[in-house]
Amino acid sequence: MAYHRHAGPGSYTVGTMSERFDCHYCRDPLHGKKYVQKEGRHCCVKCFEKFCANTCAECRKPIGADSKELHFKNRYWHDTCFKCFKCYTSLVNEPFTLKENNKVWCSQCTTLQDAPRCKACLKPIVAGDQNVEYKKTVWHKECFTCSQCKQVIGTGSFFPKGDDVYCVSCHEHKFAKLCVKCKNPIASGGVSYQDQPWHSECFVCTTCKKQLGGQRFTAVEDEFYCVDCYKKFVAKKCSGCNNPITGFGKGSSVVSYEGQSWHDYCFNCKKCSHPLANKRFVCQNEQIYCPDCAKKL
Secondary structure (H helix, E strand, O other): OEEEEOOHHHOEEEEEOOOOOEOOOOOOEOOOOEEEEEOOEEEEHHHHHHHHOOEEOOOOOEOOOOOOEEEEOOEEEEOOOOEOOOOOOEOOOOOEEEEHHHEEEEHHHHHHHHOOEOOOOOOEOOOOOOEEEEOOEEEEHHHOEOOOOOOEOOOOOEEEEOOEEEEHHHHHHHHOOEOOOOOOEOOOOOEEEOOEEEOOOOOEOOOOOOEOOOOOEEEEOOEEEEHHHHHHHHOOEOOOOOOEOOOOOOOOOEEEEOOEEEEOOOOEOOOOOOEOOOOOOEEEOOEEEOHHHHHHO
16 A cells, blocks of 8 residues: 655655565665655655655754654754744644745734834834825834923824924923023014014013014013004104104104204204204303303394
């Protein structure tokens, strides 16, 4: 009685010898003994394992005539050795992948091994997992957290800083400029005055609260005034024309004397109207005269 063993290119027959044959290798008689016939040669089981048997790709031992054998791409395994390299599940009649060093992997372990790894937890991100990707780096959605407060950012807005990521609130408090007035972060825009940052809505006229960004204004003792409010509430009145002295436009130069102020173009002789700015003058009865007119009084 004999049976055929099919193992790809190296098929052979195993049976019990009923005729008189000697082993091809050791020359021992095979009559009445178990034998193996391969490529037209008869040999005993011992010589088969020594000279003819395939070597298991996993345990590196011969695959004897009594063992079940599996083969794939000219590689051979004992059926008991044909297990997933990662989880040790038997892969007989199961889908598998042959990877480096002749190791076989089941489909599930292959998927996990080839999946991208979360930067935070280093576990694989497989199909169906919600994830966040930024500059070729990937996180599980629940692992994408703020480096400062550790709260989950998920798919929300964030700011990268080196290898760290920050939620909007933490980034503002950690890195944004603080408004001089309200001390809160300036997320965007803002106004700069004397190298100090302000929110646009904080940089306003002291009196009417109009925003002064991009507008003409006057600073008086750390208070800011728009042109209209400065004229109305702060500016000194010219003793000549009684209009406010703003420092804007014509009359930006001011003449002051004993608590009174004049536009430079209003500082004239009361009698002859001769301009007296930067010239000698005489003050009599709170009126300004040139020296010549003062003599004639």
